[in-house]
Amino acid sequence: MTLAGIRRSDRRISPVFLGIVAVTAVAGWAVWAGFGGSTGFAVFLFVTGAWVVSLCLHEYAHARTALHSGDISIGAKGYLTLNPLKYTHALLSIVLPLLFVIMGGIGLPGGAVFIERGRIRGRWRHSLISAAGPLTNLLFALVCTAPFWLDALDGVPDPFRYALGFLALLQVTAALLNSLPVPGLDGYGVIEPWLSREIRRQLEPFAQFGLIAVFGLLWVPEINDAFFDLVDTILRALGVEEWDSYWGRELYRFWQGEPDIPQLAG
Template identity: 30%
Template sequence: MEIIPWIQRLIIVLPVLLIAITFHELAHGYTAYRFGDPTAKSQGRLTLNPIKHLDALGTITLIVTQIIGWAKPVPVDYRYFANPKRDMMWVAIAGPAANFIMACIFALIFHAMKDMQVSEGLYPVVYPLFLMVQAGVLVNVALGIFNLIPVPPLDGGRILTSLLPDHLAYQYARLEPYGIFIVLALLFLGLTQQVIWPLIQTVLLILGVRL
């Protein structure tokens, strides 16, 4: 790995990574709050301050891969919910949904800048912002898809747990303490190349964004 190009890419990607993580976790916390759980608000997690949401290992993974990673989970107390199983599903969905919405917003800005024929030669000052917007599409799509992996504690695992019958949901939820190790093992075995990256490319194609 060449250090200088990697640092240049990191400078472009890091701001949109922080935006993606922040809105992902804020969406979880705000949805839980709307369903009656004040826990995230009382712990200062309903904020646009990215530092409040960063997880050490997840942040390192994001910096190294510049595509995937995770944040510190927003605390949710399902006892406040009128229908815990159903409401937890919507809380879980909110995070990836926020990333896909952000991806669409970045894609709109990307196409607007592209129509203005922003290029490195014509707009040397604006061009890094164009690259940042392009990265914003990729990062949000990747983060949304990654978090839909159906293994707890990722959002996909919690969505699946909410959809399973109670006795199966209880058994599946017990995987949560080991979930992140399962996910890392799946990534090591090629989940990124075989499943996640093709899905990312498909969504980028739909959004009309080429890397």
């Protein structure tokens, strides 16, 4: 399946998405240049904008993979325009993930685009559609951390470096959490086609509570510690130290006041 059967208007990038990208770019420049009276507010706009962009790309990856797997209804639904207002659950896809970032600095995944699974043949295709979202978050994390693992941080202002570190943390947490085999999350969508019809029927009622259950489990100290130890291990492998993501989060919370960040040695 290609884009040949999709109307041009159904795949034209939305002005809403372009506006979000523009705000993110301007905020990123403000963080880099130290423009304005509040670095924290610029970091907030930059990270929030980039986070919304990643959410749009996450959902786009699901939709585009579904299109090429046989669901030609994707175009008419507006999912190929990258417009977050076209999602079936804007609250779950955009609003709740933003609230989780603001409240706890956690990249909790949202959902979702509606895919007509009956149009798609083959279990591997169904699994790939679900896997496309978390893989997009991982790719976004690689892009965010490129200056770190390429050892190209010379000349990068500290606030911009910290903002990238915090944004990378959000992407890694989103990828990990959304990969869990919990009903309602993409990880379950990957394995669902391989389960028996009876098991799928029994687990289906729990899909609407999966996201809430994951968030609740993260309040358990032991689980929270183990999870963020894994996140820190992945970030360190990408060259991002805990120092970077920590101060990025502190800057992001501009409403708490501008943090007094110690200078990096050397």
